[in-house]
Amino acid sequence: MSKRRIEVGETYVSKSKNRVADASSTSASASASSVAAAAGTVAQILGGFVPSKQPPTTNALTGKTYSQRFQNLYKKRIALPVFEYQADFMRLLSQHQCIVLVGETGSGKTTQIPQWCVDFAVSKGRKGVSCTQPRRVAAMSVAQRVSEEMDVNLGEEVGYSIRFEDCSSAKTLLKYMTDGMLLREAMSDPMLEQYQVILLDEAHERTLATDILMGVLKEVIRQRNDLKLIVMSATLDAGKFQQYFDNAPLMNVPGRTHPVEIFYTPEPERDYLEAAIRTVIQIHMCEEIEGDILMFLTGQEEIEEACKRIKREIDNLGSEIGELKCIPLYSTLPPNLQQRIFEAAPPPNANGAIGRKVVVSTNIAETSLTIDGVVFVIDPGFAKQKVYNPRIRVESLLVSPISKASAQQRAGRAGRTRPGKCFRLYTEKAFKNEMQDNTYPEILRSNxxxxxxxxxxxxxxxxxxxxxxxxxxxxxxxxxxxxxxxxxxxxxxxxxxxxxxxxxxxxxxxxxxxxxxxxxxxxxxxxxxxxxxxxxxxxxxx
Missing domain, CATH: 1.20.120.1080 (Four Helix Bundle (Hemerythrin (Met), subunit A))
Known part of the structure; x- marks a missing residue:
């Protein structure tokens, strides 16, 4: 394989370079005064709510003392890249009706920003907050995580709504839901009166429902001055969103990224599934650094076949090789099995051979979910897409090449916690010359x-x-x-x-x-x- 070292997410870092340089050069007293000023701004916006690195003691939503679990999670929350932008975000939220926010996957935007919006909504009269996700897996798992971070019961103050399942109640202030479910709510309540803030997350995926929602909400916010709209994207095509929403303000949140080495195949692979399985085995046997593997495939059938073959290959290699735990991830997997992706990797065996886990996933893991511990990414360069032919009136689900933006997102999964490696099972020439810059919007290829x-x-x-x-x-x-x-x-x-x-x-x-x-x-x-x-x-x- 040829290789080329790049900084994944470097565009995000360069946009905030001056901010970082300024922050590092300021004195301790200047930092203290700026923090105090920011806190004062947010306090004014939220009627006393001040961002603090000290965890509060009493939950304002339940009136109960925060648990030890909340205190532990709070320490992790304040370490997220998005947390230092809380005052900036709250200022924009108070001054503008629509905000476009670009944040790298893993920056914390999906879990933290809706919580800040809840504080804002409560200060304005306890209307709800809706955060849409393109996938059911993300809506459920993020709602579970945020309910723990807010120290409330899932289904009460924080809930989710997906097709065939509504885990919410009259007490729900923050609801994570698929974009299709919010669209269905709009059919019975066109002005979406129950919401103070609506967040369209992963808007860069341009699903059918998200595109319709953007058109509908653009009209709704003209008629409802009290409604706030946040459009969140993980890619840098934000200029298009800004232009669409009448030059809405743009906020950039850099992610915590590390260098990622990109490897390409010298020749095109005839069988990408076979090549992907072979690459997993080679990484597990030959790489001397610890770290888990994330492999992208196109659908459930491929994923289950790959898991069987990987397990069989590892068993045949004997006990000299470290344990490799193979975990599938796709949208129809039961929630309890989806949570396995967050399990720790197996420990080294008796002779010191490294234990790893390999998550075999559809493009759910591209931006919707963040899996810590991943150091190696295997990208065959394909995903399933719906394609509609209006002349013969047939809609097909085809395995198609991904875009450059998707390839960058996949590579970025390897650089979340430490320097990583991404193995692209296609040539560098194919990446540069044959792949589209961005994924074709679903509305242009659907019935x-x-x-x-x-x-x-x-x-x-x-x-x-x-x-x-x-x-x-x-x-x-x-x-x-x-x-x-x-x-x-x-x-x-x-x-x-x-x-x-x-x-x-x-x-x-x-x-x-x-x-x-x-x-x-x-x-x-x-x-x-x-x-x-x-x-x-x-x-x-x-």
Whole structure:
């Protein structure tokens, strides 16, 4: 493999270089005065709330004394890169309705900023805070972590909402949810009156629901002066978000990154799965430094196959080799098994051979989750993407090359806690010349039938002039309108029918929703339910 040493995340560091240099050169007295001034600013904003490195003793939300677990977690929280930007963030939040925030994965933005927003919301009258995630795994795991950091019970002050599961209550102040669930809430409450602050996390992933939400929320904040919107991204395409949200202020939070060595293959790999498994074994046997391995694959089937083969290979090598714990990670894995990724690596064996864990994951681990201890990353350069052909009206889930931005994110996972290595199973020429700069937005490659139905349900009739960040092709939009008219979800004037309103309530493609509703007239609902579930399962398993 050829190799080239780069500083992953160097653009983030350079943006804050002057800040860091200034901070290091100031005297102790100047630092003290600046901290005091910042504290005073935030105190003014929040009616007495002051950021402090000393943990408080009483929980303002529950009235109880904080537990020892909270005190221990607080020490970890104040060490996060985002924590020193608390006063800056609170100042922006008080002065602006919309903020664009760029923060490297692992900076703490997903866990800390929503907590600060809760403090802000409580000071304004106890309306809620919503933080969207593109993936269910992230929504559940982050909600669990934040409930522990806030020393409250999950499902009470902090909860989550995903498809098929709502772990929240009337007491919930902070709700982590998938972007699709917030979109469904908007259908019944277009102004989203229950929220004081809405955070769109991982906005750089440009999922279908996130793109629709951005268009909807852009209009909502014009009509609701009290609503605050935070758009958070892990990549540096923030200028596009700024421009879309009328030149909203930009805040950069640098991550805690270390140098990462990048290795490329000299020739393209014919079988990336075989090459990835071979690389795991080589790292475990040959690398003399401790550290866990993160390997990216495209889906559940590949991941389970890889785990079986890795275990078989390690068993065949005998007891001279250190233990290698293989942990799968994908969206449909039960929550208790997802938590295994945070387990410690096995200890060295009797002869001193290093024990490691290898996490075999879909692109969930690219930005949504941070796994400490990872030093080696294996990137085959592929991910599954939905692609829709409007001419033949077929949507396919294809294994496609990732973008340069995704490749950088993957490499950055190796530099979280110490210098790391990233093994890219493709050539440097392919990276430079063949990969796109950014992932193609999902709205430009998806069936828009569901999108049009949702927008109609939200009361948006002029779809041609709806403010999409990246407007879809007119042909795709027209095909969707024709389909919905054919299914009687829209009348000939393009208005939503009663049937269409019912269809929009189902988290299904319009054809499946219509089929399910029609099954009641033909006394075959049980059979159609089974068929619909099977046809939808492939999307959930991806």
């Amino acid at each position: 828009l039938g569901t999108v049009v139905l949702q927008l109609k349900k939200l009361g948006i009739d002029d779809l041609v002039h709806f403010d999409f960040m990246d407007p879809p092709a007119p042909e795709t939009l027209m095909r969707a309108l024709e389909l919905l008219n054919y299914l009687a979800a829209l009348d000939d004037d393009g208005n939503l029918t009663d049937l269409g309103a019912v269809m929009s309530e189902f988290p299904l493609d319009p054809q499946l929703a219509k089929m399910l509703i029609a099954s009641c007239q033909h006394n075959c609902s049980n059979e159609i339910l089974s068929i619909t579930a099977m046809l939808s399962a492939s999307r959930l398993r991806s």
